[in-house]
Amino acid sequence: MRALTVSPGRKNSAKLEELPEPPVAEGAILARALALGICGTDHEILDGDYGWAPDGASRLILGHESLGLVEEAPAGSGFSPGDLIVGIVRRPDPVPCRACAIDEWDMCRNGLYTERGIKSRNGFCSEKFRIEPNFAVKIDPALGPLGVLLEPTSVVAKAWEQVMRAGSRAASWKPERVLVTGAGPVGLLAALLGAQRRLDVHVFDRHEDGPKPGIVRALGATYHAGDASALGRLAADIAPDIVIECTGASAVVIDVMNGIGAGGIVCLAGVSSGGRCIEIDMGALNRSLVLENEMVFGTVNANRRHYEAAATALAAADRAWLESLVSRRVPLSKWREALTRRPDDIKVVIDFTLEEEAHGGSH
Numbered sequence: 001m002r003a004l005t006v007s008p009g010r011k012n013s014a015k016l017e018e019l020p021e022p023p024v025a026e027g028a029i030l031a032r033a034l035a036l037g038i039c040g041t042d043h044e045i046l047d048g049d050y051g052w053a054p055d056g057a058s059r060l061i062l063g064h065e066s067l068g069l070v071e072e073a074p075a076g077s078g079f080s081p082g083d084l085i086v087g088i089v090r091r092p093d094p095v096p097c098r099a100c101a102i103d104e105w106d107m108c109r110n111g112l113y114t115e116r117g118i119k120s121r122n123g124f125c126s127e128k129f130r131i132e133p134n135f136a137v138k139i140d141p142a143l144g145p146l147g148v149l150l151e152p153t154s155v156v157a158k159a160w161e162q163v164m165r166a167g168s169r170a171a172s173w174k175p176e177r178v179l180v181t182g183a184g185p186v187g188l189l190a191a192l193l194g195a196q197r198r199l200d201v202h203v204f205d206r207h208e209d210g211p212k213p214g215i216v217r218a219l220g221a222t223y224h225a226g227d228a229s230a231l232g233r234l235a236a237d238i239a240p241d242i243v244i245e246c247t248g249a250s251a252v253v254i255d256v257m258n259g260i261g262a263g264g265i266v267c268l269a270g271v272s273s274g275g276r277c278i279e280i281d282m283g284a285l286n287r288s289l290v291l292e293n294e295m296v297f298g299t300v301n302a303n304r305r306h307y308e309a310a311a312t313a314l315a316a317a318d319r320a321w322l323e324s325l326v327s328r329r330v331p332l333s334k335w336r337e338a339l340t341r342r343p344d345d346i347k348v349v350i351d352f353t354l355e356e357e358a359h360g361g362s363h
Contacts, residue, residue, distance in 0.1 A: 001018070001019060001020075001021055001126055001127040001128050002016055002017070002018060002019075002126065002127050002332060003016070003017060003018075003019045003061045003125060003126035003127070004016055004061065004062045004063065004125040004126070004332070004335050004350075005017055005019075005059040005060060005061050005062065006045055006046060006051065006059065006060055006062050007053070007058060007059050007060075008045060008048070008050070008051035008052055008053050008060050009048050009051070010048050011046070011047055011048035012046065012048075013046075013048070014046055014062065014335070014339070016332070016333070016335055019061075019126065021128055022122075022126070022128060022129055022130040023130070024130065026122070026129075026130040026131070027130035027131040027132040027133075027135070027136075028072075028073070028074045028077065028130070028132065028133060029070060029072065029073045029074075029077065029079055029085070029130060029131050029132070029133055029136055030070070030071045030072040030073075030128060030129075030130050031068030031069060031070050031071060031085060031128065031129055031130070031131065031136075032068060032069045032071055032127065032128055032352075033066070033067070033068050033124060033125075033126060033127055033128060033129060033352045034067045034068055034069055034084075034145065034148075034351075034352055034353055035066075035067040035145055035147075035148040035329075035349050035350065035351050035352060035353075036063045036065060036066060036067070036124055036125050036148065036349065036350040036352075037065030037148045037149070037151065037152065037185075037347055037348075037349050038065070038338055038339065038347075038348045038349070038350065039064075039065060039152065039185070040271075041064070041118060042062060042063065042064075042117075042339070043339070043341075045060075045062065045118070046062075046339060050118070051118060051119070052118075052119045052120045053120070054120055054121060054122060055120060060117070060122060060123065061117065061122035061123045061124070061125055061126050062117055062123050062125045063116075063117040063123035063124045063125030063350075064087075064089045064115065064116050064117035064118055064123050064124065064151060065124075065148060065149075065150075065151040065152060066086050066087045066116075066123075066124035066129070066148070066151065067084065067085075067086055067139075067145065067147045067148040067150075068084070068085050068086075068087070068124070068129060068131075069082065069083070069084060069085075070082060070083040070084075070085055071128075073133070074133070077133040078133060078138070079133060079136060079138065083138050084138065084139050084140075084141055084143070084144075084147050085131070085136045085137060085138055085139065086136070086137045086139060086147060086148075086150040086151060086307065087116060087124055087129070087131045087135060087136060087137075088116075088135040088136070088137060088302075088303075088304060088307055089115050089116050089117070089118070089151060089301070089302075090105045090106060090108075090113050090114070090115050090116075090301055090302075090303075091105065091113060091114045091115070091116075091121065091135070092105040092108070092113060093105075093108055093110055093111075093112030093113045093114075094112065095110060095112060097109040097110045097112070100113065103303060103304065104303050105301075105303055106158065106300070106301040106302050106303045106306070107303075125332075125350065127332070127352060137150065137304070137307045137308065137311060138311075139311050139314075139315075140311065140314075140315040142315070142319075143314055143315065143319075143322075145329075145349075145351070145353075146314065146319065146322045146323065146326075147314070148349055149185075149189070149314060149322060149325065149326075149347070150307060150310050150311060150314060151302075151307075151310075152185050152186055152189055152347075153189045153192075153193075153310035153313060153314055154302035154306045154307040154309075154310040155186060155269065155299075155300070155301065155302055155306075156186060156189045156190040156193055156244070156269065156310075157193065157302065157306045157307075157309040157310040157313060158299055158301070158302045158303075158306040159190060159244055159267050159269050159299045160190070160193050160194075160197075160244075161305075161306065161309065162267065162297065162299055163242055163244070163265055163267050166265050166295055166297065167241075167242075167265060169295075170263060170293070173241075173263065175199060175241035175242050176199060176200055176241055177199065177200045177202065177238055177239070177240045177241050177242070177261075178191075178194045178199045178200070178201050178202070178240055178241065178242040178243070178244065179202045179203075179204065179234070179235060179238065179240035179242070179243045179244075179256070180194065180201065180202070180203045180204070180243075180244045180246060181203075181204045181205075181231065181243065181244070181245045181246060181247050181252050181256060181270075182204075182205060182245070182246035182247035182252075182270060183203050183204075183205035183207070183212040183215070183216060183223075183346075184246060184247075184346060185325060185346055185347045186246045186269060186270070187203060187205070187244070187246035187247075188203070188212075188215060188216070188325055188346065189325075190244045190246060190269070191203050191216060191219055191221055192219060192313065192317060192321075193313055194221075194242075194244075195219045195220060195221060196313060196316065196317075199242075200222075201219065201220075201221035201222070202221065202222045202224060202234070202238060202240065203216045203221055203222070203223050203224065204224045204225070204226075204230075204231050204234060205223070205224075205225055206225065206226070206227065207225060208225040208226075210343070210344045211324065211327075211344055211346065212346070213225070214324075215321070215324050215325070215346075218318075218321055218324070219321065228249075228251040228252060228255055231252060231255045231256070231259075232255045232258065232259060234259075235255060235256060235258070235259020235260070236259050239259075239260075239261035239262075239264075240259075240260065240261055240264060241261055241263070241264050241265070242264065242265050242267070243256045243259075243260055243264070243265070243266045243267065244267045244269055245266060245267065245268050245269060245270055246269050246270045247270045248270030248271045248272040249270070249272070250272055250278050251278060253268065253270075253272070254278060254280055254285075257285060257289070257294075257296055258285060258288070260294050261292075262292040262293065262294070263292065263293045263294065264292075264294050264295075265294070265295045265296075265297075266294070266295065266296040266297075267297060267298075267299060268296065268297065268298040268299070269298075269299055269300070271300070325346050325347050326346070326347050326348075326349055327342070327344060327345045327346045327347060327348055328342075328345065328348045328349070329349045329350075329351040329354060330348065330349070330350055330351065330354070331350070331351060331352075331354035331355040332350055332352055332355050333355060335350060338350050
């Protein structure tokens with residue numbers, strides 16, 4: 001089978017190579033890959049900034065946003081040939097820590113977790129993959145190829161779960177307005193889940209044109225564009241009850257913490273690159289957070305219940321709207337095109353079925 005691999009820590013080390021089919025030790029379910037989403041983490045691994053190969057190996061099969069078609073599944077597993085599945089990315093640490101012991105591996109306390117396509121476990125960018133039944137999620141067949149959006153949606157499903165739990169600290173909390181910063185895939189999916197909760201959704205992004213404004217408006221949400229100074233004014237004007245920050249940009253993080261409304265909650269879902277210093281009046285920020293009962297927290301990854309919540313959200317979403325998030329579908333043989341960023345890209349997908357159509361079957 002063909003697989004896209006990298007040598008973690010080495011920039012531009014990706015290559016498409018022939019590998020044996022995955023061993024049964026990797027999971028009792030055998031799936032044929034249908035699609036794989038590309039995200040910022042993949043680009044960090046390609047740049048040599050992140051990633052770990054499996055123990056005893058020098059290369060890592062890339063990819064964590066999966067979609068596969070079950071070919072083999074054991075009796076009693078809950079899966080059958082023909083099922084569409086997505087693989088859960090993270091695995092609990094072997095100790096296990098207090099969180100991993102109760103299947104909340106997304107909250108791992110000691111950092112010994114592993115992740116498919118990222119940390120010490122091969123990913124899903126191969127023509128076939130195996131997975132354990134406990135770490136596979138069945139999706140609505142009606143979603144078809146859009147099931148590849150499940151993993152990023154699971155991340156925002158967790159963010160929303162934690163926001164609502166945090167808000168319940170006050171019995172009087174009834175959020176009305178949410179501000180999402182960043183109109184990439186995670187930001188747009190966060191906006192979708194806000195719209196499904198019937199909130200007044202506002203999305204801020206630096207791009208004034210391209211596909212993003214129309215995608216946001218199709219949700220019934222309001223799109224805003226501009227620089228960091230425009231964001232500060234916007235946050236002050238609308239005083240959001242909830243902010244879901246998806247850019248990781250330092251200036252944006254500061255602006256949303258300063259602009260949240262009284263009793264509001266800021267969820268940081270974007271990862272900052274670091275290395276940039278910004279002057280800030282920490283005393284004034286502290287005063288505002290304390291005196292106005294505001295909350296700021298970070299979130300990453302997801303566990304099974306978040307994947308299941310994400311599957312429910314995607315099944316309820318408009319299919320045409322979901323399709324608008326997919327900028328390009330690229331066959332595996334043209335993987336370099338999938339990994340080359342373009343200005344209007346939102347979600348780029350390696351589509352294994354395009355390869356089959358071109359060659360009359362998988363290799």
